[in-house]
Amino acid sequence: MTVISEVGSSPISSSASSRSSAGESEASAIRQRNEERILEAAEAVFAQHGYRGGSVQAIAEAAGLPKSNVLYYVGSKRRLYVALLERMMARWNAMLDDISVDDDPAEILEAFIRSKMALTRAHPQGSRLFAAEVLGGAPFLQDYLRGELRDWVQARARVFEQWAERGLMDPVDPVWLIFLIWSATQHYADFEPQVLGITGRDALGEQDYQHITDFLCRLILKGCGIRG
Amino acid sequence: MTVISEVGSSPISSSASSRSSAGESEASAIRQRNEERILEAAEAVFAQHGYRGGSVQAIAEAAGLPKSNVLYYVGSKRRLYVALLERMMARWNAMLDDISVDDDPAEILEAFIRSKMALTRAHPQGSRLFAAEVLGGAPFLQDYLRGELRDWVQARARVFEQWAERGLMDPVDPVWLIFLIWSATQHYADFEPQVLGITGRDALGEQDYQHITDFLCRLILKGCGIRG
DNA sequence: GTCTATAGGCGGATAGAC
DNA sequence: GTCTATCCGCCTATAGAC
Numbered sequence: 001m002t003v004i005s006e007v008g009s010s011p012i013s014s015s016a017s018s019r020s021s022a023g024e025s026e027a028s029a030i031r032q033r034n035e036e037r038i039l040e041a042a043e044a045v046f047a048q049h050g051y052r053g054g055s056v057q058a059i060a061e062a063a064g065l066p067k068s069n070v071l072y073y074v075g076s077k078r079r080l081y082v083a084l085l086e087r088m089m090a091r092w093n094a095m096l097d098d099i100s101v102d103d104d105p106a107e108i109l110e111a112f113i114r115s116k117m118a119l120t121r122a123h124p125q126g127s128r129l130f131a132a133e134v135l136g137g138a139p140f141l142q143d144y145l146r147g148e149l150r151d152w153v154q155a156r157a158r159v160f161e162q163w164a165e166r167g168l169m170d171p172v173d174p175v176w177l178i179f180l181i182w183s184a185t186q187h188y189a190d191f192e193p194q195v196l197g198i199t200g201r202d203a204l205g206e207q208d209y210q211h212i213t214d215f216l217c218r219l220i221l222k223g224c225g226i227r228g
Numbered sequence: 229m230t231v232i233s234e235v236g237s238s239p240i241s242s243s244a245s246s247r248s249s250a251g252e253s254e255a256s257a258i259r260q261r262n263e264e265r266i267l268e269a270a271e272a273v274f275a276q277h278g279y280r281g282g283s284v285q286a287i288a289e290a291a292g293l294p295k296s297n298v299l300y301y302v303g304s305k306r307r308l309y310v311a312l313l314e315r316m317m318a319r320w321n322a323m324l325d326d327i328s329v330d331d332d333p334a335e336i337l338e339a340f341i342r343s344k345m346a347l348t349r350a351h352p353q354g355s356r357l358f359a360a361e362v363l364g365g366a367p368f369l370q371d372y373l374r375g376e377l378r379d380w381v382q383a384r385a386r387v388f389e390q391w392a393e394r395g396l397m398d399p400v401d402p403v404w405l406i407f408l409i410w411s412a413t414q415h416y417a418d419f420e421p422q423v424l425g426i427t428g429r430d431a432l433g434e435q436d437y438q439h440i441t442d443f444l445c446r447l448i449l450k451g452c453g454i455r456g
Numbered sequence: 457g458t459c460t461a462t463a464g465g466c467g468g469a470t471a472g473a474c
Numbered sequence: 475g476t477c478t479a480t481c482c483g484c485c486t487a488t489a490g491a492c
Binding site: 032047048049050051052053054055077120128129132134135136137141145146149150153172173175176177179180182183184186187188190191193194195197198200211212215216218219220222223224225 | 275276277278279280281282283353356359360362363364365366368369374376377381400401403404405407408410411412414416417418419421422423425426427428439440443444446447448449451452453
């Protein structure tokens with residue numbers, strides 16, 4: 001997984017830690033525990049303030065550790081940030097399955113929307129982290145966007161076009177359609193304060209997400225002529 | 229326009245500057261010129277790095293002025309940031325016109341999408357600034373979101389519901405519909421690096437925006453049962 | 457291996473020069 | 475009115491204590 005263009009590889013949380021004779025190089029319970037806390041805290045802080053705006057100090061406080069202690073575990077602010085991005089991209093990749101022309105457009109598209117929504121719901125901080133990174137010009141994710149992700153989108157776009165040729169859906173631009181789905185699903189995490197402020201709630205519950213997902217599936221499928 | 233909860237009022241760029249006998253208190257050509265530069269530079273910097281991450285230093289460099297000079301003109305980083313948010317909310321408000329049940333849903337909804345898209349296109353940095361503010365928890369915009377903007381959305385939502393009752397459109401949740409439109413239109417500015425990376429372009433041109441706008445109008449109108 | 461005291465630099469802001 | 479020298483606090487990172 002060479003998602004991010006980095007010089008010094010930064011495993012931080014790569015499940016099995018490197019060298020040591022046999023298998024039980026368990027990264028000492030204390031280290032593991034602290035790293036988990038740090039990752040969670042850092043995701044929240046970077047999501048809120050971006051890479052520059054997020055301070056190690058703030059992360060340390062959120063993790064309940066002394067500042068210097070955080071740097072001992074993660075090496076540097078930069079490495080920590082990159083590790084978080086890679087974790088999020090790994091979650092993202094885990095979601096992406098391949099499709100073929102012979103699949104049912106309605107089924108695939110609905111599954112696409114639902115899984116993207118579920119990802120956003122499961123990891124709202126990760127979603128915001130990604131948003132902040134892209135908003136800031138995607139300095140760390142450029143290669144990923146122009147490489148892996150681009151290829152995946154192009155492949156899927158071709159299938160959409162073939163569906164359209166077969167008359168299974170309207171001939172909409174498949175790339176704009178994918179962006180529409182991404183933006184709509186991410187919005188509820190990324191713009192949460194706006195959504196809550198306008199709806200006048202404290203938080204969105206499981207039921208809200210269910211309703212929103214149903215709404216999006218219905219509108220988008222109908223909008224591109226599936227289940228007409 | 230009390231959009232933002234601030235203590236010391238901060239006019240900065242309120243066209244006509246305050247006291248002075250007659251009308252020609254023209255805020256000295258030099259001041260006006262510098263303030264313009266600063267506002268533009270600051271919008272870009274805060275859009276990219278957020279409030280905390282954006283430094284006065286960086287703004288000064290982008291504006292081609294010494295750091296201390298920037299602070300002389302704008303008072304403080306905080307005041308500068310607030311002024312930018314207010315300018316963006318003013319642009320936003322200028323776009324919002326009232327609607328009534330007797331209007332044509334297709335016409336109104338299409339105009340809604342098109343004007344929102346035009347705003348994003350005209351002020352991409354402002355759009356990103358707003359996105360960064362909300363992403364960071366909307367610390368300065370909470371009151372606006374829960375007040376003015378909420379009222380506007382609720383009023384429009386009621387009209388949508390009445391249209392649905394009259395059978396002019398599907399009974400979709402009007403608030404989710406508004407969010408869908410907002411997210412879809414903002415996406416091309418806020419996630420520009422992603423859009424460019426995936427499409428493999430250097431920039432989106434006037435024609436692209438035209439196509440995207442047409443695509444969104446068609447899909448959304450059809451998706452909520454207008455122009456079946 | 458775990459943690460802390462210290463360093464060196466950049467942050468915003470202001471007092472005072474022109 | 476315009477601009478700059480200077481202050482103090484917070485930033486990341488590391489050398490060294492335990």
